[in-house]
Structure formats: C-alpha cells, structure tokens
Amino acid sequence: MMPQVRDSSASNAVPGCGPLIPPLSDALRPLRQQIFERVRAAGQIARVQVAKELGVSPASVTTGVSELIEAGLLEEVIAPREGDAGRGRPAVALGVRACAHRVAGMKLSDREHTAVIVDFAGNVIADEVVQRTPGAMSLPQLFQAMETLLDSVCAKAGIERTALTALGLGVPGFVDSGAGQVMWSSVMADRGVDLAALATAHLGLAVHIDNDANLVTLAELWFGAGRGLPDFAVVTIEHGVGMGVVVNHRIYRGAHGLGMELGHTKVQLDGALCRCGQRGCLEAYVADYALAREASTALNWVGKDGQSINVLLESLYDHAKAGNAAARSIFRRAGRYLAVGLSNVVNLFDPSLIILSGERMRYDYLYAADTLAEMENLAIATGRPRPPIEIHAWGDLLWAQGAAALALSAVTEGLLAGNRDGLREVAAQ
Numbered sequence: 001m002m003p004q005v006r007d008s009s010a011s012n013a014v015p016g017c018g019p020l021i022p023p024l025s026d027a028l029r030p031l032r033q034q035i036f037e038r039v040r041a042a043g044q045i046a047r048v049q050v051a052k053e054l055g056v057s058p059a060s061v062t063t064g065v066s067e068l069i070e071a072g073l074l075e076e077v078i079a080p081r082e083g084d085a086g087r088g089r090p091a092v093a094l095g096v097r098a099c100a101h102r103v104a105g106m107k108l109s110d111r112e113h114t115a116v117i118v119d120f121a122g123n124v125i126a127d128e129v130v131q132r133t134p135g136a137m138s139l140p141q142l143f144q145a146m147e148t149l150l151d152s153v154c155a156k157a158g159i160e161r162t163a164l165t166a167l168g169l170g171v172p173g174f175v176d177s178g179a180g181q182v183m184w185s186s187v188m189a190d191r192g193v194d195l196a197a198l199a200t201a202h203l204g205l206a207v208h209i210d211n212d213a214n215l216v217t218l219a220e221l222w223f224g225a226g227r228g229l230p231d232f233a234v235v236t237i238e239h240g241v242g243m244g245v246v247v248n249h250r251i252y253r254g255a256h257g258l259g260m261e262l263g264h265t266k267v268q269l270d271g272a273l274c275r276c277g278q279r280g281c282l283e284a285y286v287a288d289y290a291l292a293r294e295a296s297t298a299l300n301w302v303g304k305d306g307q308s309i310n311v312l313l314e315s316l317y318d319h320a321k322a323g324n325a326a327a328r329s330i331f332r333r334a335g336r337y338l339a340v341g342l343s344n345v346v347n348l349f350d351p352s353l354i355i356l357s358g359e360r361m362r363y364d365y366l367y368a369a370d371t372l373a374e375m376e377n378l379a380i381a382t383g384r385p386r387p388p389i390e391i392h393a394w395g396d397l398l399w400a401q402g403a404a405a406l407a408l409s410a411v412t413e414g415l416l417a418g419n420r421d422g423l424r425e426v427a428a429q
C-alpha cells in the first residue's frame, strides 16, 4: 500500500490551534470523575486537599463530593488527626464506599485460570486458582471454564454472582480491548471473536477484556510499583513475549488497541519462525516455546514431544545450573535477544522503569549481568543512566487483579464519565 500524501496546510481550515480534544474524553474527564479518582488513589483525603490537588475551588469540590456521596460512591470517614492526642473535633475525610460495587477479575491462560473479587475500593475479597490442561478452547468450553471459576470465587467471597457489577477478563494474544474483540489467542480455538459481547450475554454480567500484558501493567499501575510513575513499561515473558506501556499514568493502547506487541517486533530478517506465522520476531527467540525448540534440538531430546513445555524447560534449567554448556548457551542466546528487545524499548520510550514480569525460573539466566551490559551497549549513548529494571515474579493472581482494575475503571467510567443524570439514576437504584 502506498502511503497517502496529504497537503498539511489543509488542516488549517479548522479554526483555532492546539490539539482538538473531544469534550468529556479520556483526556478531559468531568470534575466529579477526577474527584472520585483522586479519593480512590489517596485512600483517605480531605475535601480541601482534593481541591488543592485538582487546582479547583473548594466550593466546586464540595458540590462534586455531595453528588458522589448521594450516589453512594464516596463516604465520609473519620481521619485520625496527627499530634492531636484525641482532643478536639475529629477531621472528616473522604473515602471510596467499598461496598458500593464488587467486580471480578479473571485471567485465562494455558497453565491455569485465576480469578479475584475486589470491592469498589480495590480490596481483594477472594481469589481462586484452577489448574488446567493446556490447549485452545472452543467458545462453549471457554464459557464453561469462566462460569466454573466465577462460581467458585464467588462462593469463597460468600456472594452471589448477581452481586457483581462487572467482570474484567484477560486472555493472552491479540485483543482489541475497546472493541471487545479477540483477534487471536492461544487459549481460544476461534479467531476474530467478539468475546466481550458474547461473554456479557452468556454470563448476564458486563464483561471487559484485554490482553494479559496490559492487565499486568494495569496491576502495576493500580496496585504495584507503577502507582507513582507517569511512564513505565512492563515486559512479560511467558508463553509469549508481551508488553504494556504506561504514558502519562495511562495505558497506551494504540489506534486499534493492538499496539505494544514487543514479542512480534523483528530482531532478525528471515529469522526463526514465530507463532504468528512471520519470521524473526523477538518472541521466536525468547519465549518458552522458543527455548523448548532449541532444547529439543541441541540436547537431542527427541521422543519427549508429549511432555509439557514446563517440564522440558525445568529440565533445561536444571541442566544449565549443573553446568551443561549447550543448555547454558540456549539461555545466554535468549538473553542476548531479550537485550535487543529491551534496548529497543529504551530507545523508543525512554521509560522511567522497566518491569520484567512472568515466571521466575528463566530470569536467573535471562536477567544475567551480561544481558544488562548488552542492553546498555545497544541503547543510545546519552550519558544518562539507563532505566532501572525490576523483576516482579508475581503469580497469575496479579494478572487477575489487573483484570479487576480493568473492570473497576470501566464501572467508574460508566458511572461518572456521562452526564449528571446518569449519576442520579445510579443514586435512585
């Protein structure tokens, strides 16, 4: 396809200048939503402090807060006053009304399915992990798995499924979160599935979906190391290689919600074959199936095709630890390719932090000193230090928590981003 050439002076026909941000969009949220999000982030905060932090008058905060309290989303809490020794009038602060809504977060993966239930303030009420046999599921199988998991985690939380306001669902693969569509996923037999709409109809519960790398990034942004950082990247290395990028405290998703596919950036022309059908993708050198492929060739592990990739990799890891040169070289090579990928992330985004997330086992080798040195050599020499790299070997429950954050933010968006009448309707319920 030929690139379109556009006369850039044509856009001058629009009056004014500066970015044309649509009203009440993600970049320009209504004041009451900003107030709510500020309170949720703070845990407890006084009205006057909210006004100060948002740069608006205390009167407009008071009005917004009254609406939010009336709608049952915020509540007044007694805040302990410092140095007061119990004397004087107790300070009144604001907090999220935790019981206002409950949502579920769920991650479906090749190895296990995980779920959490969180309240409106983000506290985890219950969690559940179910092991599974790997492989792509048909839609009925997928819904069955979701229902079983949902009922089980609800039972643990002591609530009915009907008590949930929404469900956030994470699957690996290419997911258009905004459109609710899964283009391709290793856990699904079908392609191009309107999963959010179908699951919503099937469960009778609003379902929001995203890919698992974005969800672990959301988890870091909402609950983890990324809470205070405006810009950071999370690179996930598991069955595939994924990435989530936060720009200005928000997840960057690209025009079609399909960006940040670090695993399919090319690191070698005409290189190794990738799961996506193309050649030379980073994933084809770093992901666990790539390591397993090398292992079965280099170590002549024929006849072990039936064994799970985990068993194969654990065995490879044990061999490497025991000093097997071939096994070590496989991890070393993967580490070098990872260094190429990470240096590209540094050169493109200049993030304040890179978090490596996924299973711990492989990191000992992938995150070796020479991998970092290689990354440093490949990143442009600015004289400034490279971003710190942290390893967060959290389990799948963190991903489910990210899915819950997705559901929470969708619920909040639905309640607060619309017009004022919407809030009134909620209050009347």
Ligand SMILES: [Zn+2]
Binding pocket: 263, 264, 274, 275, 276, 277, 278, 281, 283
């Ligand atoms: Zn690929």
